[in-house]
Each structure stands twice: as C-alpha cells, then as structure tokens.
Amino acid sequence: EKWVYSFAEGNANMKPLLGGKGANLAEMTRVGLPVPQGFTITTEACRAFFKSGKRMMQELKPQLLHALERLEAAKGQKFGDGSNPLLVSVRSGSVTSMPGMMDTILNLGLNDNTVAGLAKLTRNERFAYDCYRRLIQMFGNVVFGIEAIHFEQLLLRLKHSLGVKQDQEVAAEGWRQLIDDYKLCVKRHAGRDFPQDAHEQLELAVEAVFKSWNNQRAQIYRKINRIPDSQGTAVNVQSMVFGNMGDDCGTGVVFTRNPSTGENALFGEYLVNAQGEDVVAGVRTPQPIDRLKSDMPDIYDQLARVCKQLEHHYKDMQDIEFTVERGKLYVLQTRNGKRTAQAALKIAVDLVAEGVTDKYEALQKIEVSHLDQLLHRGLDESKVTEVLAVGLPASPGAAIGVAVFDADTAAEWKKAGKRVILVRPETTPEDIHGVLAAEGVLTSRGGMTSHAAVVARGMGKPCVCGCESIRIDPQNKHMLADGITIAEGDWITLDGVTGRVIRGAIPLQEAKVTDELVRMLQWADEVRTLRVYANADNPEDARTARAFGAEGIGLCRTEHMFFAPSRLAVMQKMIMADSPEERKKALDQLLPMQQADFEGIFEAMDGLPVTIRLLDPPLHEFLPQLDELQHKLQQADSDAERQQWKHMIRKVQSLHEFNPMLGHRGCRLGIVYPEIYDMQIEAIFKAAVACMDRGIAVLPEIMIPLVGDASELKMLRELVDQVADQVLGADHRRDCKYKVGTMIEVPRAALTADRIAAHADFFSFGTNDLTQMTFGYSRDDAEGKFLSHYLDKKLLPHNPFQVLDAEGVGQLIELAVQKGRSLKPALKTGICGEHGGDKDSIAFCHQTGLDYVSCSPFRIPTARIAAAQAAI
Ligand code: ADP
Ligand code: MG
Numbered sequence: 060e061k062w063v064y065s066f067a068e069g070n071a072n073m074k075p076l077l078g079g080k081g082a083n084l085a086e087m088t089r090v091g092l093p094v095p096q097g098f099t100i101t102t103e104a105c106r107a108f109f110k111s112g113k114r115m116m117q118e119l120k121p122q123l124l125h126a127l128e129r130l131e132a133a134k135g136q137k138f139g140d141g142s143n144p145l146l147v148s149v150r151s152g153s154v155t156s157m158p159g160m161m162d163t164i165l166n167l168g169l170n171d172n173t174v175a176g177l178a179k180l181t182r183n184e185r186f187a188y189d190c191y192r193r194l195i196q197m198f199g200n201v202v203f204g205i206e207a208i209h210f211e212q213l214l215l216r217l218k219h220s221l222g223v224k225q226d227q228e229v230a231a232e233g234w235r236q237l238i239d240d241y242k243l244c245v246k247r248h249a250g251r252d253f254p255q256d257a258h259e260q261l262e263l264a265v266e267a268v269f270k271s272w273n274n275q276r277a278q279i280y281r282k283i284n285r286i287p288d289s290q291g292t293a294v295n296v297q298s299m300v301f302g303n304m305g306d307d308c309g310t311g312v313v314f315t316r317n318p319s320t321g322e323n324a325l326f327g328e329y330l331v332n333a334q335g336e337d338v339v340a341g342v343r344t345p346q347p348i349d350r351l352k353s354d355m356p357d358i359y360d361q362l363a364r365v366c367k368q369l370e371h372h373y374k375d376m377q378d379i380e381f382t383v384e385r386g387k388l389y390v391l392q393t394r395n396g397k398r399t400a401q402a403a404l405k406i407a408v409d410l411v412a413e414g415v416t417d418k419y420e421a422l423q424k425i426e427v428s429h430l431d432q433l434l435h436r437g438l439d440e441s442k443v444t445e446v447l448a449v450g451l452p453a454s455p456g457a458a459i460g461v462a463v464f465d466a467d468t469a470a471e472w473k474k475a476g477k478r479v480i481l482v483r484p485e486t487t488p489e490d491i492h493g494v495l496a497a498e499g500v501l502t503s504r505g506g507m508t509s510h511a512a513v514v515a516r517g518m519g520k521p522c523v524c525g526c527e528s529i530r531i532d533p534q535n536k537h538m539l540a541d542g543i544t545i546a547e548g549d550w551i552t553l554d555g556v557t558g559r560v561i562r563g564a565i566p567l568q569e570a571k572v573t574d575e576l577v578r579m580l581q582w583a584d585e586v587r588t589l590r591v592y593a594n595a596d597n598p599e600d601a602r603t604a605r606a607f608g609a610e611g612i613g614l615c616r617t618e619h620m621f622f623a624p625s626r627l628a629v630m631q632k633m634i635m636a637d638s639p640e641e642r643k644k645a646l647d648q649l650l651p652m653q654q655a656d657f658e659g660i661f662e663a664m665d666g667l668p669v670t671i672r673l674l675d676p677p678l679h680e681f682l683p684q685l686d687e688l689q690h691k692l693q694q695a696d697s698d699a700e701r702q703q704w705k706h707m708i709r710k711v712q713s714l715h716e717f718n719p720m721l722g723h724r725g726c727r728l729g730i731v732y733p734e735i736y737d738m739q740i741e742a743i744f745k746a747a748v749a750c751m752d753r754g755i756a757v758l759p760e761i762m763i764p765l766v767g768d769a770s771e772l773k774m775l776r777e778l779v780d781q782v783a784d785q786v787l788g789a790d791h792r793r794d795c796k797y798k799v800g801t802m803i804e805v806p807r808a809a810l811t812a813d814r815i816a817a818h819a820d821f822f823s824f825g826t827n828d829l830t831q832m833t834f835g836y837s838r839d840d841a842e843g844k845f846l847s848h849y850l851d852k853k854l855l856p857h858n859p860f861q862v863l864d865a866e867g868v869g870q871l872i873e874l875a876v877q878k879g880r881s882l883k884p885a886l887k888t889g890i891c892g893e894h895g896g897d898k899d900s901i902a903f904c905h906q907t908g909l910d911y912v913s914c915s916p917f918r919i920p921t922a923r924i925a926a927a928q929a930a931i
C-alpha cells in the first residue's frame with residue numbers, strides 16, 4: 060500500500076487522502092508556485108496507525124526513508140549530516156481544516172552536530188542556535204507533552220539575566236545557554252534525553268502528529284464542526300525555509316480579502332526575522348501586511364500576484380502562509396479562508412460579479428450556521444458610554460457577558476447558565492473549550508490571524524484581540540483598562556466590528572438585511588425547489604416572517620393565543636366548567652379573541668397559506684401548579700375564595716397524568732371536548748369571511764395534531780367541513796379553498812399513512828414529537844438527564860432534537876410520504892418541528908421530496924439558503 064506521496068505526485072482533489080494542507084501543497088507545486096519540497100504521509104496511514112495500537116507500522120518505515128532520500132537528492136543535502144544538513148518540518152493536516160488544533164514541529168534534523176554545520180554553512184551562528192532551541196521546545200511540547208510554560212519560563216529567565224526584552228536581542232551565546240537549559244528541562248519532565256538521532260526525531264514526530272488527531276482540543280473542535288472522528292490526519296514532511304535568518308527575512312499570513320468585512324484588499328500580518336509559529340501563536344504582535352509594501356516592495360508585489368492566482372485557482376478567498384528567506388518568497392500553505400458571515404456574503408457576491416465563480420458555487424460556499432449571527436447582533440449606540448479600550452476587530456458581532464479570566468471558569472459558568480466573555484493575555488488552542496463557552500473573546504496580545512481570532516471567526520463569535528492598552532492579570536482574575544479595574548464577574552461588552560471594549564452590558568439592536576444577503580437570497584430562490592414557511596403564532600411574527608421571505612405559515616400554534624393574562628382567565632373558566640353550558644359560555648368569550656388573531660395573521664399573509672393547528676397541549680398546562688394553588692388556599696381570607704381554590708385544586712388533581720406528553724392532548728382533546736375545536740374552527744372561518752370581505756385572499760389549512768389512527772382524523776375532518784358549511788355561505792365557500800390535514804408525529808400515524816391520507820389534504824411532520832416518540836426520549840427531560848452523556852460518549856452523533864435523525868425518524872417520514880402519496884399523488888407534505896431551520900435536516904427534507912419546511916421567522920433566510928444548497 061502506498062502511504063507516502065511526494066508533493067509532485069498529488070493534487071487538490073486528493074484531500075481525503077492527503078489532507079487539506081497536503082493536497083494544496085501538491086496543487087501549488089503542480090502549478091509552479093514556490094513551495095519548499097516535501098512529501099505527505101496519508102490519512103490512511105494515520106488510520107492504520109491507530110488500528111495497530113498507536114505504533115508506527117513496519118511497512119511505513121521504508122516508504123518514509125525512501126521519500127526522505129529523494130528529498131535529500133533533490134535538495135543536495137543530507138538529513139542528520141553535520142556538514143550540509145537537511146532540515147524539515149513535520150506538519151499535521153486534516154481533511155477538513157482545523158486551524159491550530161493539531162501539532163507541527165519545525166527545524167527537525169537539528170542536533171548538537173548539525174547545528175554547528177548549519178551555523179557554519181549560513182555563517183550565522185545566532186540563527187542556527189535559535190532554530191535549535193525552537194526545535195527542542197516544540198519537540199518537547201508535542202512529542203513528550205511537556206507544557207510550553209516550562210520552556211517559556213526558562214526563556215524569560217534568560218532574557219532577564221541578559222537584561223533584554225525581545226527575543227531578537229538574544230545573541231548566539233544566549234541561545235546556546237538556553238539550549239542547555241531546555242535539554243535539562245526535557246530530561247527532567249520526559250525522563251529521557253532529547254534525541255540526537257535525526258531519524259529517531261522524525262519517527263517520533265510523525266507518531267506524535269498522528270496522535271495529535273485525538274488530543275482534547277481537536278476532539279472538541281470536531282464535535283462543534285461535525286467533523287467525523289474517522290477522518291484522521293495526514294502528516295506533511297517539508298524541507299525548511301527560514302524567515303529568521305535576518306532582516307531580509309520574515310514570515311506572515313495573508314488573506315486575499317478581508318475576512319471580517321469581505322473587502323477586496325489584502326489583509327494580514329507578518330513579522331520580520333521570525334519563524335512561522337511566531338505569527339500564529341500571538342507571542343509578538345505582528346505588523347499589518349501593508350507595511351510589507353514599504354519594507355520589501357518586490358516581495359509584496361509578488362505576494363499580491365500569488366494571492367490573485369490562488370484566488371482564481373480555488374475560486375475562493377484564500378488564507379495563505381508565506382515565508383521570506385533572504386529576499387525570496389515561499390508559499391507554505393493555502394486554504395479557503397475562514398470568514399465572518401458578512402464577509403462570506405460579500406466575497407461570494409463579489410466573486411460572481413468578477414466572473415470568478417457562478418451563483419451555484421457562491422451559494423454552496425455559504426456557511427448557513429453563520430447567517431444567524433448576521434441576522435441578529437448590533438449594539439444600540441445610544442447606550443454606549445464607557446469605552447475602556449479599542450483593540451483589533453478580529454471577528455464581528457457584539458458580545459455581552461461577565462468577564463472570566465480562564466477557560467475552565469468560562470466553561471463552568473456557562474454550564475451554570477451565565478453569559479461569559481473570555482479574557483486572556485492571548486489564547487492558545489488549549490483554551491478552545493473556553494472560547495466555545497464564551498459569548499466573545501478578548502485578548503491583549505496577538506493579531507488578527509492569531510489562533511483566538513481564527514477560531515472565534517470560525518465559530519461566528521465576536522472577538523477583540525491585540526488590545527495592548529489593557530493589562531490582563533489572569534492569576535488575580537482582573538484586568539486594568541483606562542484606570543478602571545474589571546474583576547471576574549463584572550459585565551463587559553465587546554464590539555467585534557470596531558474592536559471596542561465597553562464597560563457594562565450594552566443592549567442590542569436588530570440587524571439589517573444587507574444588499575449582499577438580498578442578492579444571495581434571490582439566487583437561492585431561483586435554485587431551490589423546497590418551499591420555506593414560518594412558524595408564527597401572531598400577526599407580528601407573521602409580518603416578520605413575510606419580510607424574511609416566508610411563503611406561508613407552516614405552524615400557527617393556537618394555544619399560544621391563550622396565554623396572555625386577560626385570556627388565560629377565560630381559558631381557565633372554560634377548563635373549570637362543570638357543565639357543557641358553562642363551558643360554552645367561556646368559549647363564546649374566547650371566540651372573538653381567536654378570530655381577531657386569525658384576522659391579523661390572514662391579513663399579514665394575504666394570498667399565502669396559513670396552517671393553523673387546533674389546540675394541542677394537555678389542559679393542565681393552562682392551570683396553575685398544585686403547590687401554588689395550595690399556597691393561595693392558605694392565603695385566602697374568605698370562605699368563597701377558599702371554595703374557589705379548592706375547586707381548582709380538585710380540577711388540577713383530576714387532570715393529573717403520569718405521562719402528560721402521552722396523555723390527553725392533541726386530537727384526543729378535540730374528540731372528548733368537540734366544543735373546543737368547534738369554537739376554534741368557527742373562529743378561523745369567521746376570520747376568513749371577514750378578511751375576504753375586505754379583499755384579502757385567505758388560504759386556511761386546518762391541522763389536526765397527534766393523530767394516530769385514520770378514524771380520529773375522519774371524525775374531526777367531518778367537524779371542520781360541517782362548521783365550514785355553516786359559517787361560509789355558498790359564495791365564500793367557493794372562494795375559500797381551505798384544506799384539512801394532520802400532523803404526523805405519532806409513529807403509528809407514519810405507519811398507517813395511506814389510511815390517514817384518505818382524510819388528509821396535507822401531512823405536516825411534527826418532528827419534535829415524532830423524535831420524542833420514536834426514540835422514547837422525553838424531550839423536556841432528556842437533555843438534562845442523559846442525552847448530554849450520550850453525546851459525550853458518542854453513542855449518538857447529534858442531539859436528535861436539533862438534527863433530524865435521518866436513520867430512524869427519517870425512515871418513518873420517508874415511509875409516510877411514500878404511503879400517503881400512493882393514495883394521493885399530490886398530497887402536500889412538510890415539516891414543522893425545530894428541525895425546519897437546521898441545514899442537515901433541510902437537506903434530508905429536500906431529498907425525501909417534501910414540499911416545504913417551516914421554521915421560526917428569523918431562520919427563514921438560513922432555510923432558504925440551505926434549501927438551495929440541498930438542490931445544487
Ligand atoms: P498550523 O496548522 O498550526 O498552521 P503549520 O503546519 O501550518 O501548522 O505550521 C505552523 C507554522 O510553521 C506556519 O506558520 C508555517 O508556515 C510554518 N512552517 C511550516 N513548515 C515550514 C517550513 N518547511 N519552512 C518554514 N516554515 C514552515
Ligand atoms: Mg498553518
């Protein structure tokens with residue numbers, strides 16, 4: 060089996076095998092860009108490595124050696140050779156980009172002997188020993204798991220003793236001293252010497268990079284981004300180029316467009332006389348890329364050309380790593396750059412306008428989960444008073460929370476329900492669980508391309524970094540800004556658009572729909588076949604939904620109309636009624652209220668279908684809790700009042716059920732108390748008549764919940780038709796093309812869908828209940844009790860209440876669609892659960908041939924794009 064490919068053998072399409080970094084290094088080599096030579100060990104090798112118990116496979120060794128020999132021949136150098144040593148980096152590279160989550164080691168091949176050779180060869184002692192000390196630190200950290208802090212402390216001590224501040228001020232002699240300290244440090248913590256044998260170094264490094272696939276932060280990152288654990292990482296072995304040989308050298312990261320705003324201008328940072336990790340690790344705050352124009356104009360022009368070329372080649376904004384060695388430019392990595400939602404839209408629309416790509420590709424590139432961010436945030440500027448500091452606007456959006464100064468506390472407090480802002484001098488990839496828990500991230504050091512910034516942007520979280528005027532003291536859990544101390548637990552607000560750090564909790568404002576979003580949504584509408592409806596229970600939500608492009612209402616929950624305080628009292632009277640007459644009286648009072656709501660909704664949706672679900676929840680939900688009533692009873696100060704509370708207590712007791720979600724609810728209510736449904740149906744049709752008389756086109760679709768047997772629907776459909784006949788005169792009857800349908804949310808309904816279809820004009824899959832009943836998980840309890848353990852232990856890939864379980868629940872949906880359509884080919888079908896706004900679930904709906912998805916108003920733009928993506 061071939062486990063090793065030289066860069067000259069691969070190409071961009073080999074990502075699954077070579078990883079993203081490896082495939083792109085090969086692709087860039089292929090098109091003639093200046094890439095240092097090297098080779099890639101495949102992801103298959105990584106999987107084999109884990110299968111053989113995390114041991115280097117015997118068959119890999121000769122392949123590795125052979126590739127190394129070819130590299131030596133090409134470079135005219137020898138690995139481990141004292142006079143002309145080959146040095147390499149060993150770089151992780153997964154299939155799906157996971158910035159900074161895994162490990163890389165530079166300067167491999169250096170030892171006490173080769174370092175002297177390198178010094179002689181380059182006539183630069185300082186440089187050679189600088190490389191060596193970096194190797195020992197990275198190797199110690201990655202291979203032996205020695206925490207970076209131990210090395211950093213030694214470095215600090217050295218600089219202190221030399222009386223210097225910056226690394227660049229340390230001379231060769233200083234580095235030599237540090238190397239001795241580092242070696243002792245390795246010996247003490249790892250219990251063995253730093254390996255002097257170059258081949259041993261390489262083998263250990265490759266193993267360590269394989270293993271880094273399973274380090275904690277990589278696992279968390281995969282979980283958030285739904286990256287399969289089985290992918291594995293490739294390992295790239297690449298000959299070194301050096302940005303730390305002097306002032307005609309440097310290293311940097313450049314985005315071909317601005318990843319925050321999408322503006323078409325190079326964006327990035329670099330450091331003169333530095334090695335790769337220095338920029339991304341955020342230890343020194345780098346220079347903006349524009350400065351390169353004056354520092355090294357030729358290099359800048361060359362870099363700009365490379366950027367254009369790569370952008371055209373990959374048809375997308377690129378995130379590029381480069382190094383300049385003695386006035387020569389090298390490209391070390393390219394990938395599609397992470398970006399904010401706003402930038403993503405602007406870049407996509409611009410690239411279509413520039414003719415680089417087309418609308419289909421543009422749509423596919425939209426990360427729909429980020430649209431949420433775009434459709435909400437924004438500070439209410441009138442409330443911004445105390446700006447504490449301004450840092451780099453690394454990831455836009457506003458974040459409000461209490462300051463915490465370490466990742467563990469961030470995670471804990473978030474679990475306890477608090478909103479937190481993670482504040483760190485700089486974040487390292489070890490902090491990822493804190494970033495995940497935080498509303499936003501603030502750092503005092505590190506640039507726009509530091510890991511904190513990249514990871515925050517990737518998660519769509521606001522981030523302000525490099526805020527150097529703030530003194531952050533993580534030990535004592537506070538920070539000092541503009542003379543003000545902010546302690547752990549104090550409220551702050553971050554504005555990732557301007558980089559402002561603001562004291563207190565600043566209220567947010569709704570975001571506007573930008574031109575780019577409008578354009579993208581137009582394209583989405585041209586491409587998609589799935590319709591997008593909204594869940595809306597009142598006229599205002601209906602208007603919002605329509606403004607966001609809803610093509611109808613897929614779920615109007617009538618019970619929400621009863622929860623307003625003035626109505627709840629009447630509703631309670633209705634439930635408490637002892638006789639049908641009494642109940643009728645209360646219902647008569649409720650009718651005009653419901654009618655008014657429906658009129659408002661019909662008006663807002665003029666000409667579009669409105670799906671109204673008849674009463675669904677168990678009646679006890681409208682009555683107070685038992686202990687609350689008991690308390691009221693004790694407080695009562697008249698006999699009459701006491702009687703009243705006792706009466707209610709008896710009612711609540713009589714309504715008590717052991718499994719209310721499997722109890723007297725949905726159509727079961729309509730069957731036992733037909734007068735309730737009767738009133739609701741009457742209100743719907745009266746509202747329809749009133750609206751039609753005002754010239755509004757009304758398309759009511761009456762939906763019966765929780766049907767499990769065709770007979771239930773048959774009986775209630777007759778009720779609907781009967782009330783319709785009474786309320787709609789012959790004229791209105793003609794113009795009011797109402798539908799009657801059912802929710803499919805009980806597994807038995809899915810199984811008998813052909814019989815149910817006989818009485819239904821449409822099916823709407825209530826995937827919340829359907830998931831609950833198919834899994835047998837109470838959706839109100841599962842998450843807190845056991846579901847999170849299931850997810851942690853990977854017994855389930857996702858929370859099935861968030862991402863539709865295509866494997867199980869999905870079968871029921873497919874079956875029901877197929878059975879329903881076998882009887883009525885034109886049967887309308889859709890879903891109305893929480894899943895209606897989730898992109899994977901939307902893709903499933905598209906594949907299953909549903910007619911529509913219904914989701915909350917703010918998710919409609921997301922759903923329109925996801926539906927288009929599913930159709931491409
Ligand atoms: P990450 O995925 O964390 O970015 P990389 O493998 O890309 O890790 O490497 C980290 C840093 O080291 C980058 O800045 C990269 O450009 C630099 N680097 C990697 N290999 C080499 C090399 N052969 N020569 C010079 N710099 C390198
Ligand atoms: Mg990189």
Ligand code: MG
Nearest residue numbers: 764804825828
């Ligand atoms: Mg339901």
